[in-house]
Amino acid sequence: MTETILPKKTPVRAxxxxxxxxxxxxxxxxVYGTSSALxxxxxxxxPELPQGIxxxxxxxxxxxxxxxxxxxxxxxxPLGDRRGRKFVMMITLFxxxxxxxLIGCLPTYAQIGPLAxxxxxxxxxxxxxxxxxxxxxxxxxxxxxxxxxxRGFLASFxxxxxxxxxxxxxxxxxxxxxxPSEQLLTWGWRLPFWASAVVVVAAYLxxxxxxxxxxxxxxxxAKVNVAPLRHLLRFHWRAVLRIVFCALIAGTxxxxxxxxxxxxxxxxxxxxxxxxxxxxxxxxIALGITPLAGFLVDKIxxxxxxxxxxxxxGITMVPYLWSIxxxxxxxxxxxxxxxxSLFYSMVNxxxxxxxxxxxxxxxxxxxxxxxxxxxxxxxxxxxxxxxTALAGPDLKDWVGPSMVALGFMVLAGISALTAKETKKYTLxxxxxxxxxxxxxxxxxxxxxxxxxxxxxxxxxxxxVQK
Numbered sequence: 001m002t003e004t005i006l007p008k009k010t011p012v013r014a015x016x017x018x019x020x021x022x023x024x025x026x027x028x029x030x031v032y033g034t035s036s037a038l039x040x041x042x043x044x045x046x047p048e049l050p051q052g053i054x055x056x057x058x059x060x061x062x063x064x065x066x067x068x069x070x071x072x073x074x075x076x077x078p079l080g081d082r083r084g085r086k087f088v089m090m091i092t093l094f095x096x097x098x099x100x101x102l103i104g105c106l107p108t109y110a111q112i113g114p115l116a117x118x119x120x121x122x123x124x125x126x127x128x129x130x131x132x133x134x135x136x137x138x139x140x141x142x143x144x145x146x147x148x149x150x151r152g153f154l155a156s157f158x159x160x161x162x163x164x165x166x167x168x169x170x171x172x173x174x175x176x177x178x179x180p181s182e183q184l185l186t187w188g189w190r191l192p193f194w195a196s197a198v199v200v201v202a203a204y205l206x207x208x209x210x211x212x213x214x215x216x217x218x219x220x221x222a223k224v225n226v227a228p229l230r231h232l233l234r235f236h237w238r239a240v241l242r243i244v245f246c247a248l249i250a251g252t253x254x255x256x257x258x259x260x261x262x263x264x265x266x267x268x269x270x271x272x273x274x275x276x277x278x279x280x281x282x283x284x285i286a287l288g289i290t291p292l293a294g295f296l297v298d299k300i301x302x303x304x305x306x307x308x309x310x311x312x313x314g315i316t317m318v319p320y321l322w323s324i325x326x327x328x329x330x331x332x333x334x335x336x337x338x339x340x341s342l343f344y345s346m347v348n349x350x351x352x353x354x355x356x357x358x359x360x361x362x363x364x365x366x367x368x369x370x371x372x373x374x375x376x377x378x379x380x381x382x383x384x385x386x387x388t389a390l391a392g393p394d395l396k397d398w399v400g401p402s403m404v405a406l407g408f409m410v411l412a413g414i415s416a417l418t419a420k421e422t423k424k425y426t427l428x429x430x431x432x433x434x435x436x437x438x439x440x441x442x443x444x445x446x447x448x449x450x451x452x453x454x455x456x457x458x459x460x461x462x463x464v465q466k
Contacts, residue, residue, distance in 0.1 A: 006141050012147055013145075018139065020161065024200060026101040026162045027169050031192045035189060039189045047109075055266055065131065066379075066380025072128065073133070073370045076129075078079060079091075080365030081365045085141040092131065092132075094200065095126065095130030097200035099123050104139070135372065140270045140364045140368065141212075144216060149298055151353050152423065155356065160202070162348055166257060171280065172195060173276055174276050176188050215427055219362045228366040235439040240367055243355050244353075245411050247374075247379065249379060252314060255384065259383065259391075264332075267394060268395075274329065286340060308346065310347060313343035313427070314406050314410070314413075317402060320339045322398050325396070325398050357434075358422075444451050
């Protein structure tokens with residue numbers, strides 16, 4: 001009889017490890033998104049292009065990093081379910097941070113011509129592939145380390161990194177954006193990219209000590225011989241599709257962080273540091289609201305919170321974009337805070353547990369990765385690029401981009417209505433709730449055809465954290 005010692009749950013360490021990794025993820029993408037709106041459109045494309053076209057091209061290079069993420073999820077998702085959540089978290093940590101550092105080393109269009117944007121796109125592709133596995137593995141890690149009744153709260157710390165990463169980016173960019181143009185466009189723009197090395201080191205020091213969650217160890221010990229991706233697409237394709245549409249609401253976040261900055265500064269000539277301060281203040285407030293909303297997710301439910309947040313963030317994007325056209329900073333700050341600090345914080349607090357609990361444990365990373373990365377890819381491409389295109393060559397039309405945000409809201413909301421509420425189930429019960437009779441039969445057959453691997457030969461007992 002095989003005896004497997006289960007590791008002890010370490011919810012705090014898992015939450016911190018997930019949070020700092022996502023901080024790096026959002027720092028890296030926010031650095032690129034903010035740079036594409038303010039700097040990269042000038043440095044990496046021909047100066048002969050109209051401003052609206054160069055901004056659009058910069059947004060397309062931003063979108064490329066999202067477009068490749070579904071491909072990365074096909075690789076890193078199954079790896080997370082086979083080799084471990086921590087295994088993928090370490091790969092993505094160095095992949096994301098290394099690519100950001102390399103962007104800061106690239107020569108510009110003035111130095112090497114058209115090769116500059118080509119190299120930029122290649123690095124973005126590699127970074128996008130790595131990003132596809134970061135959040136799914138980190139969310140699963142924190143969810144499975146959490147105690148029952150606190151899964152929503154612990155999982156929300158993963159997406160808390162979206163606010164802290166955005167905040168860190170903007171704190172770096174506000175003084176840099178205020179630099180004299182000559183310094184900014186020669187060496188100053190490189191500093192935020194190089195600074196990612198500090199976050200990588202900090203994340204590594206935290207992540208190297210965390211153990212795989214007990215739920216994953218149990219699944220590994222059972223050794224049921226199934227291919228995660230094939231099994232996922234055979235029995236859980238509806239959940240994947242549901243998450244794809246729900247994840248479209250992320251497009252409003254990309255509009256807030258990238259498009260609105262270009263819209264305000266290039267289209268309406270608003271002050272760059274003040275425009276960045278809008279999202280900085282919103283991110284600071286979100287740091288407090290996200291965990292509070294995560295606490296409520298365990299009380300009122302994942303589905304309920306997600307629906308309220310989705311409707312709120314879609315509707316309030318309309319007055320936020322309109323307020324930019326007025327140049328009234330009071331309105332800009334007010335609607336920016338309502339949209340991002342309040343409602344998008346609620347989205348970020350609810351979706352990790354809401355999406356992850358749609359799958360049994362042995363397929364959790366694969367399902368979460370595939371569904372979210374397809375949805376994020378679509379919204380990451382459509383959000384900034386379509387909004388920029390609809391804003392016109394002079395970047396002054398706010399109605400078209402507003403319709404994009406409302407479209408995201410409708411699709412995500414309708415999809416969420418088809419999901420089950422899972423807050424009342426334990427992780428063990430979720431494996432049964434999310435598993436059909438056909439799937440159970442397939443798993444039994446897979447176990448029976450694996451010599452020496454029958455579940456009845458498995459004994460597990462709690463272990464001690466080393």
